[in-house]
Every structure is written in structure tokens, then in C-alpha cells.
Amino acid sequence: MPDAAYYFPPVIRGVGEAARAAGIRIVLGTTNYDPREEIHQLARLDAGGADAIMLVTARPGVDDVTTWQAIAGIRTPVVLVERSADGAPTTLRVDSVRSDHGFGAELAVDHLAERGHRGVGLLLRETATAPWVADGHRRATRRHGMTDAPVVFAPSLRWGDGSTSDVLRGFLDDCLAAGIRAAVVLPDDLAVSLLGIAEGRRLRVPEDFAIVAYDDEIASFATVPLTAIAPPKLAVGRRALEACLARLEQGDLAPSQRIQLTPTLNVREST
Template identity: 85%
Template sequence: MIAEQRRERILREIVLRGRIEVADFAGRSGLSGMTIRRDLAVLAERGLIRRVHGGAVLPETADAPVTGSRGIGTSSRPVATIGLIVPDAAYYFPPVIRGVGEAARGAGMRIVLGTTNYDPREEIHQLSRLDAANVDAIMLVTARPGIEDTATWDTIAGIRTPVVLVERSPEGVPTALRVDSVRSDHGFGAELAVDHLAERGHRGVGLLLRETATAPWVALGHARATRRHGMIDAPVATAPSPRWGDGSTSDVLRAFLDDCLAAGIRSAIVLPDDLAVGLLGIAEGRGLRVPEDFAIVAYDDEIASFASVPLTAIAPPKLAVGRRALETCLMRLEQREHAPAQQVQQLTPTINVREST
């Protein structure tokens, strides 16, 4: 590593953490204490840092190294580079990515995106790839719900880079593994929907899901809330991912509506929005009035308001999840092993009431 690269790395460390301890940084970087002290002396002569006992801190002047068009914290000289691994960049995840991006720009950080295409093997590859690229931290969204995560935990244990789980449960993480977790409380979101329908006199609520990262939590919340209200058993169905020219999704929608009506159920929660819009179309095609004959609550609230009958929807706090995940990465980088792992950050969804209920 040439001298200017070392000094840039040292300066980024000071900007990120507010100070640098020579002994600590030497242990983590593999540089000798003598080399670090020489570089600190050069940076101090340039007015970029202030030497203190055992290390250095930012200068007390307004012209700190984070300022200026060529300073640390600009796009060409980010404070830190964060990897973000998502299943895909479509539908649910763009707001999460946008929230991460907004928070990263405010903190002078760069985001590097990787996708897994819902393949757990690719998740392991992306973790190793980003670690080898020397990113400062990694945010990891689940590759697929309900999978055995042992291989992922083993990979995280074998890399040097801190990892923050996003929209992923830390359940099953080995106790020796330090990981943070930020996600929406989708179980609460489902309970919010059931409570809303119960307030409107419904004594049973069907549930229609497409297999997504959020589906298992939504199903658990639906089960808790219907038991709490003493509701009658209602159909719970899973729809396949749509394929070009394949009518299987429509068949599932028709069968689900038939089962609900046969059981005397006149309301349903549907994940995601496009499936809810499809169910609305089938209900209207049969002459059912929404919400008078059948009420629908969509889960996601991406396109629910554009339905022929604007759909009441549960809105997960996707932007906030992205921002909080980035803030958690920043805290981990600032405090490193001194910061306790945070595995209980669950942000609650909201309900947007429209004409379908």
C-alpha cells in the first residue's frame, strides 16, 4: 500500500469514528505503529487532523476533512463503502434501497449493490465477494423465507466484515456471532389488518399469500390475531409466482374466493398488492360488491390505491428500514466491538384505509 493510500485510509477511519487509536488500528490494519504515527504526523502538518495521546482526532476548525468538493465524504472519496445484498431490485425492495441510498448520501458513504435472485447459494457468494472487495460493512436481506441459514451463518463467521441483517430474522444466529438486525414487524402488520376488519364486524378473515420474504411473518400475525378475536377458521392459501401465459394464479384466486364464501367468510388479507387487485377483479366479475359483500386488505401498499376500488393496505416502513439499517452499519463501524449487537429493531407498519373496507 503506497503512502497516500495509507493516509487516505487513516483519514477515513478518523472521519468515520471521530478518532483513531494507533494500537487498535495497527492490530486491525496490519500496519506497524511506527508507520501509522509517521502518517499521522504528515496529516497533522496538512491541518487535516490533530494529534492526541495514543492517536489523533478531527481538527477543531470548521474546515474539517469532510468538507469541500474534494474532501472525505464525497462520491469520489466516501467515508465508507457499504455492500447491500437483496433478492432482487424489483417491487418490494426499491424503497428499502432508496432509504439506504438517502441515508448513505447524508453520511458520505457509497453503496455497492449485489443481488441473489432468491438463491441461498448466491447469497454466500455475494457475502464472500463483498468481503474480498474490502467493503466496510454488509447489509444482507434474506434470499428466501423459511430456509436453513446454517451455511449463511458459517460464511458470516468466516469473513472480517460486519453484517447487518435487513428484513430478516436473527433467529437461529449462533450466540458467538455478532450481527445486527433491522426489519419491519410484519406480524404486527397482519394483526393490524385483522383488528381493522374485526372492528367492521367481520368474524373471520381469509389469508392469501404469494411466497415472499415477508409471507411467514404475515401468516404468523394473522394466526395470532384471529385467535385473539375468537374468529372462525378461514381459508389460508398460497399463490404461485406468476409465469407468462400460465393461468394457475387465477385458478388459485377463484378457488380461494369460493372457499371463503362457502365458509361464510367475507373478508381477506392479500399479500402482495397485485394479487389483491386480481382478487378484486374476480370478485367484481362475479357481481360481488367491495366492501359491502367482500372486504379486501392488501399487504405492501405499492399499487393498492390504483385498484378500481382503492384498496385498504398495510404499508411496511420500507424507507425507514433502509435508513435504520444504514445507521446501524454506521454505529457498528464507529464503535466496532464496543457496540452491543442489536437484534430487536422492528419497525411497525401502518394501515392506509381506503374504499375496499
């Protein structure tokens, strides 16, 4: 996986729990979002006798030739985790287990619509999850006939760089100018920052502006505990291990699996 610090620890726990129950040893490797290191580690694990590989790709989208060539170039079965197998060559047998983040975004918009909001802004950091969340937000706002609202991508954080705060301030300005009083924000830390900016302007959350965070890693610790969409990370890990077992037990006789698990909504004080 690209990173074992944020989001993925529950996935690792889910894998570990299922592996212990099955008497399987798990070896963890991280790539630091380096595609070259990913290719190297795939080859190393394959040569080292791994029975199966669970892979969270370094690239946000895996519909690229390099990724598929790397998977096709090894003998070991591969299960993609929190990534999609869409775009893989039809000759490549690869399974995938991921959260249905589009559904999660729809869940958030539906929740805000039930509370009377006729428009919902969307603030995203550029992550692998972001395109799915954006698609779900678009579907749900159209389904509800909502007013067009700002959709903004925030840059990745850099030490000492204030550009993210500027983007958040601009996003809040644009929402208020358009009469939008609610937003879905991915990930949690961006939602907490938006909350701080809103409070700095004497806006009450949720009375003046409602916020739904996406990921639910730290959302409950905000000054106003944030309602959040929680992807089923533990379950994703367990199901990924089970998909590996099915592939090992049945080989090519097992049909390829593309499993999507639905997130849940944890309602707190911000809505």
C-alpha cells in the same frame, strides 16, 4: 439483495438518504434469489474492502447453516435487512433491521374486526414475508374469537400458467361458503387479482367482500382503491445504515441489535 425491482426500491432509497447524510458510498449487488451468488458476492465485497454489508438473503428464512457459515467466514460486519437473525449461532455477532410483519397482519385483522367482520381469510404468495403475516393473522383472529377462515398459499407466477387464478377462485369460493366476507392478501398484485375475480362475480367491494392488501406498492391503483398495510420500507433502509454505522464506530463493544419497525394501515375504499 435478491431483487431491486419490487418492494426493495424504497428500502434502497432509505439507505441512500442516510448514506448521503453520512458521506458514505453505497454499492448495490443483486443475487436473483441464488444462494450461491449470495455467498460469492459476500466474499467479493469482503475482499474488496467494503466497510459493512447490508444483506437481504436469497433464502426466505435465514435460519440455515449455510447462511451463517457464509457470514462467519468474512471479516466485514453484516446487518440483515428485512430478515431475522433468529436461529443465528450465539457466537455470531449479526444485527438485523426488519418490518414487524406479524404486527402488520394483526393491524389488518383488527381493522376488519372493527368493521364487524367475524372471520377473515388469508391469501398469501410464498415469500419471505408470508410466515410472519400468517403468524400475525393467526394471533389476531384467535384474539377476536373469529370463525375459522381459509388460509391459502398461492404459487409463484409462471408465464402462461393459469394456476394462480384457479387458486384465487377457489379461495373466494371457500370464503363465501364459510360465510367469510373479508380477506387479507399478500402481495398487492394478488389482492388486485382477487378484486377482479370478485367484481367479475358481481360482488361489491367492500359491501359484499372486503379486501386488505399487504405491501402497499400498487394497492391504490386498483379499480376499487385497496386498503393496505404499508411496511416502513424507507425507515428500514435508514435504520439499517445506522446499524452499520454503530457497528463500525463501536465494533464488538456495541450490543447486537434486532430492530423491528411497525407497519401502518392506509384505509381506502375496499374496506
